[in-house]
Amino acid sequence: MIDQLLKTPLTELAGIKHPVVQTGMGWVAGPRLVAGTANAGGLGILASATMTHEELEKAIVEVKGRTEQPFGVNLRADAADAPARCDLLIEYGVKVASFALAPKPELIAKLKEHDIVVIPSIGAPKHAKKVASWGADAVMIQGGEGGGHTGNVPTTLLLPTVLDAVDIPVIAAGGFFDGRGLAAALSYGAAGVGMGTRFLLTQESRVPDAVKQRYLDADLNGTVVTAKVDGMPHRMLRTDLVDSVEESSALKRLGPTARRTLAFKKMSGMSWRGLIKDGQAMKHGSERSWAQMVLAANTPMMLKAGLVEGDPDAGILASGQVVGVIDDLPSCEELIERVVTQAAAELRRTQGYVV
Numbered sequence: 001m002i003d004q005l006l007k008t009p010l011t012e013l014a015g016i017k018h019p020v021v022q023t024g025m026g027w028v029a030g031p032r033l034v035a036g037t038a039n040a041g042g043l044g045i046l047a048s049a050t051m052t053h054e055e056l057e058k059a060i061v062e063v064k065g066r067t068e069q070p071f072g073v074n075l076r077a078d079a080a081d082a083p084a085r086c087d088l089l090i091e092y093g094v095k096v097a098s099f100a101l102a103p104k105p106e107l108i109a110k111l112k113e114h115d116i117v118v119i120p121s122i123g124a125p126k127h128a129k130k131v132a133s134w135g136a137d138a139v140m141i142q143g144g145e146g147g148g149h150t151g152n153v154p155t156t157l158l159l160p161t162v163l164d165a166v167d168i169p170v171i172a173a174g175g176f177f178d179g180r181g182l183a184a185a186l187s188y189g190a191a192g193v194g195m196g197t198r199f200l201l202t203q204e205s206r207v208p209d210a211v212k213q214r215y216l217d218a219d220l221n222g223t224v225v226t227a228k229v230d231g232m233p234h235r236m237l238r239t240d241l242v243d244s245v246e247e248s249s250a251l252k253r254l255g256p257t258a259r260r261t262l263a264f265k266k267m268s269g270m271s272w273r274g275l276i277k278d279g280q281a282m283k284h285g286s287e288r289s290w291a292q293m294v295l296a297a298n299t300p301m302m303l304k305a306g307l308v309e310g311d312p313d314a315g316i317l318a319s320g321q322v323v324g325v326i327d328d329l330p331s332c333e334e335l336i337e338r339v340v341t342q343a344a345a346e347l348r349r350t351q352g353y354v355v
Helices: 007-016 031-039 053-067 084-091 105-113 123-134 154-166 180-189 209-217 240-247 250-268 270-284 290-297 297-309 321-325 332-353
Strands: 021-022 043-047 073-075 098-099 117-122 139-142 169-171 191-195 225-226 234-237
Touching: 021 031, 021 332, 031 043, 031 053, 031 332, 043 053, 043 098, 053 084, 073 084, 084 105, 105 117, 117 123, 123 139, 123 154, 139 154, 154 169, 154 180, 180 191, 180 332, 225 240, 225 321
Parallel strands: 021 043, 021 191, 043 073, 073 098, 098 117, 117 139, 139 169, 169 191
Antiparallel strands: 225 234
16 A cells, blocks of 8 residues: 555545545445555444445454445435344444435444544535535535436536535546546545446456456547436446337337346345335335336346356446446556555645745
8 A cells, every 4th residue: 555645635534544444335335445444554444235234244343354444325315224234333343434315313422432434425515515514524426427316516616616515525526537637636626536347457356357348448428317227317337228228119128127026125124114114105206107116126236146146148247338438347446546646746846836
């Protein structure tokens, strides 16, 4: 691990050396990738949305067996068992709790009582203000270049508006892959950057090699944003399956959707009552219709087919637009070292512009 070159509010808050976050990608951000990031000085985030409670506990134990460095766990704030999962973070001394949606104030307070750093992901300044008022320690924003459900506002516009809205550290995600991006984000006022697709394409990522090659072959026009897969805008690689879903009617998608929902129920071990309860929690405060919620329920199985089982013809490959400029598979240590080194060099270079 290289020496610390950049000291920011994020490195201080999370106790890490470098202001680089590996985001909690479902089916991708497992113990090996998280530990690889942590051992390289970044903040690795374990993805728990596709895990049962028991699987999450096992994964946390494995990460702790692979690294002594701080790491985080990404949680679904709208999951019925979110409080129980937070208890696991408390029990095992996990440093960071990352949330895809805003956790309730009482959950934030409980985590902070045990010195766990709370970082929700948000997509608008008003959401940043809300979670900041509830006690969140930092927020992560993701611009439209990313692969999540954050809308089409680019990072370069979303980031400054959120920075103007809150006084807590802001982590920028969406479109980052190298040191120039990190330097730019820090110049805006961000405390660090989050990278998903860039870490998906590393040696420690569990994604099959053949699928990684599909990503490496993609260009800047190789992704598409569609709501027909899970009812909300979602960026993914263009594949024959995605093209067919884009062109199909809702009626034709109903059968495959129902089959995948049943498969997810079996995989997660959830009862129908639990599945419905989770769906109600997800829908609460959401603009999704029940038809969209049914679509959303089958997303984990489509992601698993593509990212774990390596079958793009049966699954989807979530991706940020940045995939079009990535052409290698470094280790986490190699990636973080070059990102941080380049960022420091760029920041030193631009100091010469000041008169």
